[in-house]
Every structure is written in C-alpha cells, then in structure tokens.
Amino acid sequence: ASGVLVAVAFAACGFAGPGRVSTVGEVDFDTPLPIPPLAESTVDADGTRVFSLEAQSGTTEFVPGAASETWGFDGAYLGPTVVAERGERVRVDVANALDVPTTVHWHGMHLPAEMDGGPHQMVEPGETWAPEWTVDQQAATLWYHPHPHGETEQHVARGLAGLFLVRDDAEAALPLPREYGVDDLPVIVQDAAFTDDGRLEGAAQGFAGRLGDELIVNGALGPYAEVRDELVRLRLLNASTARTYAFGWGDGRPIEFIATDGGLLEASVDLDRIVLSPGERAEVLVRMSPGERVTLRSVMTPEAAGLQPAIGGMNGATDEFDVLELRAADALDPAPALPERLVEMPAVATDIAETRMFRLDGFQINGAAMRMDRIDHASTVDTTERWIVENTSSMPHSFHVHDTQFRVASIDGAPPPPELAGWKDTILARPGTEYALVMRFEDYADPDTPYMYHCHLLWHEDQGMMGQFAVVEPGQRATMTEETSHDH
Ligand code: C2O
Ligand code: CU
Ligand code: CU
Numbered sequence: 001a002s003g004v005l006v007a008v009a010f011a012a013c014g015f016a017g018p019g020r021v022s023t024v025g026e027v028d029f030d031t032p033l034p035i036p037p038l039a040e041s042t043v044d045a046d047g048t049r050v051f052s053l054e055a056q057s058g059t060t061e062f063v064p065g066a067a068s069e070t071w072g073f074d075g076a077y078l079g080p081t082v083v084a085e086r087g088e089r090v091r092v093d094v095a096n097a098l099d100v101p102t103t104v105h106w107h108g109m110h111l112p113a114e115m116d117g118g119p120h121q122m123v124e125p126g127e128t129w130a131p132e133w134t135v136d137q138q139a140a141t142l143w144y145h146p147h148p149h150g151e152t153e154q155h156v157a158r159g160l161a162g163l164f165l166v167r168d169d170a171e172a173a174l175p176l177p178r179e180y181g182v183d184d185l186p187v188i189v190q191d192a193a194f195t196d197d198g199r200l201e202g203a204a205q206g207f208a209g210r211l212g213d214e215l216i217v218n219g220a221l222g223p224y225a226e227v228r229d230e231l232v233r234l235r236l237l238n239a240s241t242a243r244t245y246a247f248g249w250g251d252g253r254p255i256e257f258i259a260t261d262g263g264l265l266e267a268s269v270d271l272d273r274i275v276l277s278p279g280e281r282a283e284v285l286v287r288m289s290p291g292e293r294v295t296l297r298s299v300m301t302p303e304a305a306g307l308q309p310a311i312g313g314m315n316g317a318t319d320e321f322d323v324l325e326l327r328a329a330d331a332l333d334p335a336p337a338l339p340e341r342l343v344e345m346p347a348v349a350t351d352i353a354e355t356r357m358f359r360l361d362g363f364q365i366n367g368a369a370m371r372m373d374r375i376d377h378a379s380t381v382d383t384t385e386r387w388i389v390e391n392t393s394s395m396p397h398s399f400h401v402h403d404t405q406f407r408v409a410s411i412d413g414a415p416p417p418p419e420l421a422g423w424k425d426t427i428l429a430r431p432g433t434e435y436a437l438v439m440r441f442e443d444y445a446d447p448d449t450p451y452m453y454h455c456h457l458l459w460h461e462d463q464g465m466m467g468q469f470a471v472v473e474p475g476q477r478a479t480m481t482e483e484t485s486h487d488h
Pocket of ligand 2: 105106107108400401402403
C-alpha cells in the first residue's frame with residue numbers, strides 16, 4: 001500500500017509520474033522516427049506566402065493494430081512543419097473540421113494580437129480563420145497549438161501541435177546542419193498513457209496536470225533515426241501538457257546546446273542535461289562517429305525541478321525515459337567546423353519603463369484567475385519592461401509570455417546560467433524562486449485585443465493560471481470591446 005501512496009505523491013508533485021522508470025534498452029527503438037511533412041505554400045500576387053492548416057479528427061495506431069482517436073492538422077496526429085523566412089509576409093488559412101471550436105496560436109511569434117490565435121480568436125467548426133503578418137524575428141524553432149480557454153490541455157493532448165521554423169540570413173550564413181529531416185531533425189516530445197491493448201487514454205491526473213508513463217516522439221513510440229552526417233541538429237520541443245524533461249545523452253557525452261526558444265545563443269554551450277518545461281524548445285548538436293548508436297534520454301530529478309529533497313515525501317523521485325536513438329551510417333558526411341561566435345547577443349536592456357510583479361500561486365497569477373473580459377494591464381508599445389515572476393507555490397510552473405522574446409536578467413538576484421542567457425518566451429519557474437525577465441513589446445498596439453501570459457502546464461492554464469495584457473500607444477488605456485470580451 002505504501003508503494004501506491006508514494007506513486008500518487010509523485011504524480012501529484014508534478015515532475016515524476018507513477019509510470020515506468022526505464023533503463024537503457026527498455027524501449028526497443030523499433031519505429032523509424034516520423035518526420036512531420038513540410039507545410040506546402042503558395043505565393044500570392046502581392047508576395048504573401050500562404051499556408052493552410054486544417055484541424056481534423058482521425059485515428060492513429062501508436063501500437064500497430066490498436067487505433068486511437070486523435071486530432072491533428074492535415075492529418076490524424078500533430079501537424080506539418082511551417083517554414084518561413086524573416087521578412088516574409090505570411091498568411092495561414094486555418095480551417096476547423098472538428099465538431100468543437102478551437103484556435104491556433106503561434107507560440108513564440110511576434111505578431112499583432114488579433115493574429116495571435118489566443119482564446120479571443122476562436123475558429124468555429126466549419127469556419128476558416130486567416131491571420132496574416134510579417135515574420136520579423138531571428139531564426140528560431142517556434143510552434144503552434146490550440147488555445148481555447150479552458151480546453152487547451154485536451155486539444156494539445158489529442159495531437160494538435162506543430163512546428164513553425166523561422167529562418168534568416170544570419171543563421172543561413174553559419175555552417176549548421178539545416179537539411180530538414182536529414183541532418184536537422186524535429187523532436188516533438190509528449191508523454192501519454194495507453195490502455196493495455198495500446199489505445200491512448202487520459203493519463204493520471206495530479207496537481208501538475210496529466211502525466212503519462214510513455215513518450216511519444218513525433219507521434220511514435222520508441223523511435224530511432226538513421227543519420228549519415230557527422231553533425232546532426234535536433235530541434236527539441238516539449239509539447240507535453242505537464243511533464244518537464246532533462247534531456248541528455250545515454251553515454252554521458254555533453255549536450256551541445258546552440259539555441260533557446262527565440263533563436264541562436266551567442267556561442268554553443270556544453271551541458272550535462274538541458275531542462276525543458278512544457279512549451280520550451282532547445283536546438284542541440286550531436287557529433288556522430290561512423291556506425292555508432294546513441295540514445296537521447298531524459299533523467300529528471302527533484303533538484304532539477306527546484307524541489308527541496310524532502311518536500312511532501314517526494315525524496316528521491318527521479319523519472320527516466322528513453323527518448324530517441326540515433327543510428328549513424330558506416331560512412332558519414334563530414335561537418336565543417338563551427339565558428340566560436342554564432343550570433344551577436346546584445347546585453348540585457350536596462351532602459352526599463354515599467355516593472356511589474358507576477359506571483360504564481362494556487363493556480364492563479366497575482367491572486368486572480370484569468371477572465372476573458374478583464375485585461376490585467378496595458379504595456380506601452382516600443383518600451384522595455386521588467387517582469388518579476390515569483391513562484392511562491394511549492395510546485396514548479398512554466399511561465400510563458402505571448403508576442404515577445406524576453407531575456408532573463410537574473411534568478412534570485414544572480415545572473416542566469418548560460419543556457420538561459422538567450423532569447424526565451426517560456427521559462428521553468430521553480431518553487432520559491434524569483435525571475436527577473438526583461439522584454440519589449442514592439443510594433444503592434446491594439447487596446448482592444450489582449451495577449452496572454454500564463455503557466456504552460458496546460459491544466460493550470462485551463463484552471464485560469466493566465467492573465468491578459470494589451471499593448472497600447474503611450475497614454476492609451478486598454479479597453480474591452482463586446483466583440484473581444486465574450487466568454488466561451
Ligand atoms: Cu504555447 Cu499561450 O501558449
Ligand atoms: Cu504562446
Ligand atoms: Cu503551473
């Protein structure tokens with residue numbers, strides 16, 4: 001009986017599940033890694049690159065012969081990878097073929113609030129929503145997923161998610177692997193639970209949300225990827241609804257970390273592990289030797305989640321998952337050496353126009369639950385703000401801000417570690433820890449339509465651990481028009 005209690009406590013604290021603790025080799029790695037197709041596009045007469053995505057329902061066999069009901073974009077599970085160049089005008093025709101309303105949010109994208117795809121831009125069944133904007137940010141691994149208020153966890157867990165890659169000249173000038181699906185591999189990681197006969201089912205509910213005991217990578221269980229290049233780039237996305245990972249290599253070689261949520265770091269950093277909470281991305285490089293096999297694994301410890309070793313009986317709870325096996329060909333294409341400096345990283349801005357406090361506690365932010373008809377604050381366009389995010393709860397959260405990429409100025413007053421020294425839109429907020437984030441809201445002012453900030457543990461978001469802010473012209477106030485204040 002005490003074993004059961006311990007398992008429940010693990011699930012409740014949010015970083016460990018009651019499920020399998022694997023060892024190397026426990027996952028068979030017998031499925032080729034699926035690569036989401038690249039989204040097709042056409043270019044309009046006015047130069048706009050037009051994509052289309054259709055949210056649809058279907059069935060997926062994660063286990064051969066066992067069909068699960070899933071949702072996806074242009075398919076039964078996940079969605080195509082959208083690629084756009086910095087400076088390009090893009091439009092995405094988002095059609096909803098589900099029988100419930102949904103939205104598509106462009107996570108990490110700088111764009112007008114009306115195009116953001118948050119809970120105010122619902123797409124009704126049978127309707128099409130056609131946001132357009134000019135991509136203007138550095139090359140990065142962004143993603144898209146639904147954001148219907150109170151329903152986001154369910155929509156994402158059923159499979160609605162995809163990557164949105166931004167390319168630019170600075171990244172293109174570097175000798176980095178960038179052949180999509182060949183030496184530049186998307187790795188979309190989700191945890192899930194299955195019935196004994198292999199059908200997807202709702203994972204166990206804890207305080208963090210639902211934690212599954214199996215990993216789905218690009219929609220596959222136990223995948224391997226064959227590579228024929230010495231240097232391989234992985235774009236890791238934690239698309240899980242609640243689980244945080246600490247990715248590393250099974251043989252102990254360092255993780256060569258090159259990019260955060262918002263783009264390249266100034267220089268690559270060698271890490272034992274890279275911790276990614278829900279919503280975060282990382283680009284990493286791995287150097288392969290001919291014929292070798294190397295396993296990407298997650299080993300998440302209580303310390304990595306910021307938990308005191310003895311809180312609530314969770315002492316020693318570490319969960320481990322095999323993620324992906326890379327198999328190198330016997331002859332590999334050589335890789336050119338990388339320059340020491342990848343991109344220019346400006347110093348964190350100090351021209352702070354406003355400092356705001358965000359206290360995370362009780363599935364609320366600043367003691368209030370999200371309301372569709374309340375804009376919590378207005379930020380002035382083209383000014384710099386400092387957001388102090390303090391997690392006063394006893395559990396980890398994941399703090400995400402729409403529209404912008406921020407810099408971490410300090411964590412409990414100290415400079416951030418190198419892996420948090422780049423552009424971020426989502427950050428693991430450890431319990432009892434204070435983060436100073438510096439950000440600018442540029443270009444787009446709209447007093448009527450808010451952007452969101454929220455916990456990216458999606459069940460927390462759905463519970464109302466979210467707030468709304470508008471970006472306004474100097475002196476302007478945020479308003480709520482009838483059109484944007486209806487609750488769904
Ligand atoms: Cu990835 Cu507001 O979300
Ligand atoms: Cu977002
Ligand atoms: Cu949370």
